[in-house]
Amino acid sequence: MIGASAVSVRLGGRDVVADVGLDVHRGEWLAIIGPNGAGKSTLLKAVMGLVAHRGEVTIDSRPAAALKPRARARLVAYAPQSPALPPDMSVFDYALLGRTPYIPYLGRESGHDRRVAASVLDRLDLTELGTRRVGELSGGERQRVVLARALAQEAPVLLLDEPTTALDLGHQQQVLELVDRLRRADGLTVVTTLHDLTVAGLYADSLLLMAEGRAVAAGRPAQVLTEALVGRHFDAQVKIERGPDGRPVVHLVRGGP
Numbered sequence: 620m621i622g623a624s625a626v627s628v629r630l631g632g633r634d635v636v637a638d639v640g641l642d643v644h645r646g647e648w649l650a651i652i653g654p655n656g657a658g659k660s661t662l663l664k665a666v667m668g669l670v671a672h673r674g675e676v677t678i679d680s681r682p683a684a685a686l687k688p689r690a691r692a693r694l695v696a697y698a699p700q701s702p703a704l705p706p707d708m709s710v711f712d713y714a715l716l717g718r719t720p721y722i723p724y725l726g727r728e729s730g731h732d733r734r735v736a737a738s739v740l741d742r743l744d745l746t747e748l749g750t751r752r753v754g755e756l757s758g759g760e761r762q763r764v765v766l767a768r769a770l771a772q773e774a775p776v777l778l779l780d781e782p783t784t785a786l787d788l789g790h791q792q793q794v795l796e797l798v799d800r801l802r803r804a805d806g807l808t809v810v811t812t813l814h815d816l817t818v819a820g821l822y823a824d825s826l827l828l829m830a831e832g833r834a835v836a837a838g839r840p841a842q843v844l845t846e847a848l849v850g851r852h853f854d855a856q857v858k859i860e861r862g863p864d865g866r867p868v869v870h871l872v873r874g875g876p
C-alpha cells in the first residue's frame with residue numbers, strides 16, 4: 620500500500636535520511652523507532668512529499684510524485700508531531716479541515732463531512748471541546764485534535780508522527796486502540812513514529828529501527844527489540860522480557876548505562 624526505496628534526504632549539508640526503504644501492506648502497522656535525531660520524522664515527511672528527497676515513494680503502487688495534492692490527500696493522512704494550529708479556529712472547524720480533499724473548489728462542506736468530523740471528535744473524547752478555540756487547549760488535547768483532523772480525512776493510509784507523546788495513559792490507549800480498530804475494520808495502513816518501545820512492539824506488526832539516518836534493523840517486534848540492538852542504538856541499558864502475549868516489554872535498568 621505504501622512503499623519507499625532508497626530514500627535519502629539532505630538537510631544542512633548532511634544526509635539526515637540515508638538510503639532507507641519501507642514496504643507496508645494494506646492493513647499493516649509499521650512503527651519507526653530510533654533515538655532522537657535519527658531521521659524518523661524526516662522520513663515521514665519525505666513519504667508525504669513535504670521535504671525534497673532522492674529515491675522513490677509509492678502510494679497504492681503509484682509513484683507519489685505523480686499524484687496531485689488532492690489525490691494524495693485522499694490516499695494519505697498525516698498528523699505531524701507539533702503543527703502550528705490556527706489559535707482562533709474552533710476544534711470542530713479544525714477537525715473539519717480533514718474533509719478539505721472532498722469539498723468542491725469554492726464549495727462548502729456537506730452534512731456528511733460534518734457528521735464525519737463530529738464522529739471522529741466523539742471517538743477521541745473531544746465532543747465537549749468542539750466550540751473551544753484551538754489556541755486554548757492543553758498539549759494532550761491539541762494532540763488529539765491534530766489526530767482528529769487526520770482521521771476525518773478517511774484516507775486508507777495514516778502517517779502519525781509521535782501521536783501519543785503528550786497523552787496521559789488512558790488517552791494513549793484510546794488513541795492506539797482507535798487506530799488499531801480502524802485498521803482491522805477498514806484495512807487502514809498505519810505508519811507511525813513512536814518513542815515508547817514497548818508500545819511500538821505492542822501495536823505494530825513490524826518495526827523499523829533508524830539510527831543516524833539509516834535503517835539499522837527491521838522486522839517483527841521480537842526481532843528488533845533486543846537488548847543488544849536497543850542498547851547499542853539508544854545508548855541505554857535495558858532489560859527486555861516477553862509480555863503475556865509474547866510481545867517484548869522494554870524496561871530501563873536503573874544505574875545504566
Ligand SMILES: Nc1ncnc2c1ncn2[C@@H]1O[C@H](COP(=O)(O)OP(=O)(O)OP(=O)(O)O)[C@@H](O)[C@H]1O
Binds near residue numbers: 635656
Ligand atoms: N531543516 C533542517 N536543517 C538541518 N537539519 C535538520 C533540519 N531538520 C531536521 N534536521 C536534522 O535532521 C536530523 C533528523 O531529524 P528528525 O526530526 O527527522 O529526527 P527524529 O528521529 O524524528 O528525532 P526525534 O526523536 O528527536 O523527534 C536531526 O539531526 C535534525 O537536527
